[in-house]
Amino acid sequence: xxxxxxxxxxxxxxxxxxxxxxxxxxxxxxxxxxxxxxxxxxxxxxxxxxxxxxxxxxxxxxxxxxxxxxxxxxxxxxxxxxxxxxxxxxxxxxxxxxxxxxxxxxxxxxxxxxxxxxxxxxxxxxxxxxxxxxxxxxxxxxxxxxxxxxxxxxxxxxxxxxxxxxxxxxxxxxxxxxxxxxxxxxxxxxxxxxxxxxxxxxxxxxxxxxxxxxxxxxxxxxxxxxxxxxxxxxxxxxxxxxxxxxxxxxxxxxxxxxxxxx
Numbered sequence: 001x002x003x004x005x006x007x008x009x010x011x012x013x014x015x016x017x018x019x020x021x022x023x024x025x026x027x028x029x030x031x032x033x034x035x036x037x038x039x040x041x042x043x044x045x046x047x048x049x050x051x052x053x054x055x056x057x058x059x060x061x062x063x064x065x066x067x068x069x070x071x072x073x074x075x076x077x078x079x080x081x082x083x084x085x086x087x088x089x090x091x092x093x094x095x096x097x098x099x100x101x102x103x104x105x106x107x108x109x110x111x112x113x114x115x116x117x118x119x120x121x122x123x124x125x126x127x128x129x130x131x132x133x134x135x136x137x138x139x140x141x142x143x144x145x146x147x148x149x150x151x152x153x154x155x156x157x158x159x160x161x162x163x164x165x166x167x168x169x170x171x172x173x174x175x176x177x178x179x180x181x182x183x184x185x186x187x188x189x190x191x192x193x194x195x196x197x198x199x200x201x202x203x204x205x206x207x208x209x210x211x212x213x214x215x216x217x218x219x220x221x222x223x224x225x226x227x228x229x230x231x232x233x234x235x236x237x238x239x240x241x242x243x244x245x246x247x248x249x250x251x252x253x254x255x256x257x258x259x260x261x262x
Contacts, residue, residue, distance in 0.1 A: 002046075002068065003250040009071030010243035013040050016074050017236040024224045025233075032116030032190050033222035035229075037078050043070040081181045084116075084223040086215060092149045093120045093128070096220040099212020101175030104137035104203070105130055105191060112137065114176055114201070117190035119219050128157075128171070132189055140171025151216040155206040175211045176201035 020038045027033040051065030086096055095118040097103070102114035113134070120136060123129045126144055128136040142149060146159040148167075155173030178184060183197030194201060207213045 001250045001254055002070070003246055006069065006071040007243045007246035007250065009043065009073065010246070011240055013038075013072045013074060014236050014240040014243065016077075018233065018240070020077055021229055021233050021236060025226070025229050028222055028224045028226060030117075030190065030222050031119050031219045032084065033224065034079050034081050034084075034116070035222070035224045037080060039075045039078055040072050041075040043073055045069050079182050079184070079186075080223065082223045084220040086218045087221045088218050089119075090217055091119075092151075092217060093122065094118060094217060094219050095120065095151055095173075096215045096218040097175060097206070097212040098215050100177050100210060101206065101212045102177070102192070102201075104174065104176050104201075106135040106137050106139075107191075108134070111193065112201075113187060113191040113193055114184065115190045115192065116220055130190075136173075138171060138174060142170060143168075151214055153207055153213040153215075155214045173206060173214060174203045175206050176203045177211065178202070 017038045020036050024035045045067040048066040048068060049062055051062055053062045053065065054060070055062050083099070086098065097116060097118065102116060103118060105113045105115055107113050115130065117130070120128050120130060122142050123133060126142045128140050128142065130136065140157055143159055143161060145161055147162060148160040150158045150160070150167060151173070152158070155175070156169060157171040157173065158167035158169050160167050178194065178201055179199035180197055183195050183199070184192040185195050185198075187193055204211050
């Protein structure tokens with residue numbers, strides 16, 4: 001019975017849906033996290049009677065036909081890049097992007113990764129790094145005797161040192177954007193890599209040509225909405241239960257057919 005296989009695809013789809021939702025909920029407090037949404041597509045149809053087929057010698061045609069679907073499959077898991085809430089931390093090395101753009105990070109492999117998580121720190125050489133110690137690009141060094149660090153809306157990094165009244169510029173942050181941000185490949189640790197789907201990055205100074213601006217002393221919170229995720233979880237659970245009920249019903253029907261005696 002086709003219903004068994006069709007319902008099985010529905011259960012597998014809702015299992016994936018729950019896995020995506022659970023990952024969203026698990027990352028509710030992850031800085032810069034962007035929630036995901038599972039999207040589905042119907043499978044091929046078995047055509048028992050073609051719509052538009054001639055049904056008589058008088059030229060009458062079948063208006064709708066008979067097609068039976070084979071179930072559902074995962075189409076994609078789409079990342080929703082909506083802005084997260086700006087959360088004030090008071091830490092001068094915490095910076096958030098208000099608008100479009102990703103910070104650039106140099107990986108140990110020499111590749112460039114991209115992140116929205118701006119909870120940065122300095123390493124033993126005074127260089128601005130991520131929580132994993134990866135260098136933020138372009139590279140900049142905070143002097144050891146710096147008494148204050150100021151980062152402007154346009155990403156210019158200035159430090160104040162003893163004996164000088166005028167702040168010194170030590171670097172300029174740049175942001176990267178992509179034609180298709182949903183095509184970026186998540187690497188974990190709040191990092192993404194470009195793919196053929198995302199297109200090549202376009203870099204520029206914050207606040208210019210549609211790029212977001214920099215907010216110092218803030219981090220961008222996850223854009224996961226707890227109420228929406230719990231609601232989606234309940235819907236997915238009910239859909240899973242209904243598909244399992246279809247399997248149970250189809251099994252009962254087969255059992256009845258199997259008990260028919262000639």
